[in-house]
Every structure is written in C-alpha cells, then in structure tokens.
Amino acid sequence: AQTVTQSQPEMSVQEAETVTLSCTYDTSENNYYLFWYKQPPSRQMILVIRQEAYKQQNATENRFSVNFQKAAKSFSLKISDSQLGDTAMYFCAFMKPRSGNQFYFGTGTSLTVIP
C-alpha cells in the first residue's frame, strides 16, 4: 500500500520569506506521479504543482518549486516570497500508474503567513 507522510502539522513564515514543506512517501512503484494541493479557508482544493517520477528535473510554477529526491522518496515544496494568500492547508498526494485515478493524500500541513 502507498502511504504519504507530512511530518509538519503546522508551520508559519514571515511575508516575503521562503518556507519549505516536507513530504515523504512509501511505494514499491518505479513510476508514479506526485502533487501538491492547497486548501485555503474557503475549503476548495487547488492544484499547486505536480511532478512525474520519471523526470529528474524538479517542477517549478512561479513562486512554487519542488525538491524531488526519488531515492529518498521525498517530495518537498518550497514557497518563495511568501504572500498572505498562501495561508492554507497544503496536502501532498501520490498517484500510481494503472490505478485508475486513485490518489493517496498526506494529513496536511497548515501554513500561516505572518504579515
């Protein structure tokens, strides 16, 4: 079975600073997909960034980037120049191929950006 672990239940960061959220996963698959989702207080889950395991290059989306370490099964999210609107729950998710569309989610990290 696939498991996703987010070891930081809560984090805070000063506005304009950089913060890194951790995620580790356990799988025996060689190819799979990883995602970070954001859930603001409005509660809608929003896709932040995604990474294919067969790609060595780390994904980047504007201020958001990942550090994907396949051997260590680690997938951390770095948020640069943090903004107040980044305050939200962040969920790491894993999807294995040929599984239909089943996602496995971590328990989330609550991030607060302090003005």
Added chain:
Amino acid sequence: KAGVTQTPRYLIKTRGQQVTLSCSPISGHRSVSWYQQTPGQGLQFLFEYFSETQRNKGNFPGRFSGRQFSNSRSEMNVSTLELGDSALYLCASSAGTENQPQHFGDGTRLSIL
C-alpha cells in the same frame, strides 16, 4: 469552463438517517472521485467512478455507496448515518487518464446530530 459543483453545501442529519450528495464534474471529465475529510484523518479515499463504473474503492463500510450517470454526474449515498460520519465530503473530477490532476469541488459539510 465551470468547475466541479457539489450540492448541497451544508447538510444536517440525525443518526440512523440516510443522505445523498451530488457532484457535477467539469465538462468532459469522465472520472469522479469522492473523499472524506476529517481533522484527524485528513483526506480518505472513498471511491472513484469512470464511465459509470466503479473503478476504485477505498476502505469504507458498505453504508457508503455511489453511482455515476451517463452525463458523468455522480451521487454518493450514506445510509444509517453515524456520528462519526460528520465530515467534509469532497468530490474531484479529472479526465481519468494517467497523470491528470484532480479538480475539486467546494465540498459538502455533513453534520450528524
């Protein structure tokens, strides 16, 4: 393009009752997944429907069931409600093929009294 629509947004029921939640996916999406979100357990996968067939199922009791219609709209039913069923129920849709992210609705907040 309209997003994923879930109705109702809030629901209050009592123990023993049953409830039906609805989800309309993004136009063109054939896969609909359901999740239960609680503070202690995070997001737990209930089931996924693709082209009217259940393709994946999580570890929930048989009281939780679902279906998908030919227009890809999906319903989830919970019978004999228990206090522990109080949660935010999220629906997500996607094209259903590999590497396609899921797009979530705003969820239905179910409270059991």
